[in-house]
Amino acid sequence: MTNVALLGYGRFGAAMASLLRDADVDVRAFDPRSPVPDEMRVASIPELVRDRDFVIVAVPVTAMPRAFAAMRPLLAPSQIVVDVGSVKLGPSAAMNESFGAAIPWVATHPLFGPISLSRGERPLVAVVCPNATHPAAVERVVALYERIGCTVVLEDEATHDRNMAWTHALAFFVAKGMLDAAVPLDIPYAPPSFQALARTVEAARSDAGHLYAALHRENPYAAEARRKLVEALVAADQNLSGSDGMAPPPSSSLVLLPSTARSQALRETRDLIDDLDREIVELLGRRAQLARRAAREKAKLGRPVRDPEREAELFEARRRWAAERGLDPASVHEIFDAILRFSRRLQHEEPIDGAD
């Protein structure tokens, strides 16, 4: 049985442990600060790493060099050290320094966390950095990520960090700006464009505090990305505050559209509907995964697939949400009726020990 030692049982470590265990990987974990469930807990780093195939280091990036140095004398060349930090140049250099050619090591970044897992978001993506000194270890780590349901992207450390500066780091930076500016996030009729931003802010807010600092301070490309964004925003602000930005909308927007423009408007509308429907299908896929998970949990508890009490609550809530949104509750009820039929059908197909 594949086995893993997990150093660090914070929010990410716990999420990783549950994915590994769902894939029948034996997990042992150690964290002097966070509680670890009894069945995985060990009392020290030596006990943690002894005879383990993989040693996954899920501690804050700034604590990694110390962790690597502490475990170096305890490891053998048959073991593989894997870091899961959100930046890659620093941890890679630190692993190279501690383990070099003697102990196989692989730098990785799983692009998911407890929130995306609890929402059942798929696909799970993990970046794995190629490593010329330990190519066989890279292959084994790729196989481990695939086993827990990840799509693996092979990317070198610098490209990864540059990409993360523009995405992960800037998303957190914008979120911080919105939080510090006390932007209200809970206005119920906010448009979809804002709802997407509000989800980003929520995700950033609930992530560990050390992550924000690491994304910016430990990523050598983050400062440049921030500077460019701030400059662009300042320029946009100046533009809007100047006379151009205050000009009234051009009168042509009030003129009746000619028929070619009208058919173009219909095409655009249909494109938008296609985009939305695609999202709905994606959401149905994610809902199906959660329904399968519910089926597995109920099977373990010896409970039947159908739960009339839960279904009654579910319909009541959806009817209420429909009314709040100005939609006909009976019509929305009908849609969920179909969704539940779909869900129960999937649940009956679910093999009891399947892993999603």
Ligand SMILES: O=C(O)C(=O)C[C@]1(C(=O)O)C=C[C@@H](O)C=C1
């Ligand atoms: O919540 C559960 O127990 C589920 O199995 C999920 C679900 C659903 O799809 O929402 C499916 C069947 C049950 O009758 C109730 C709800």
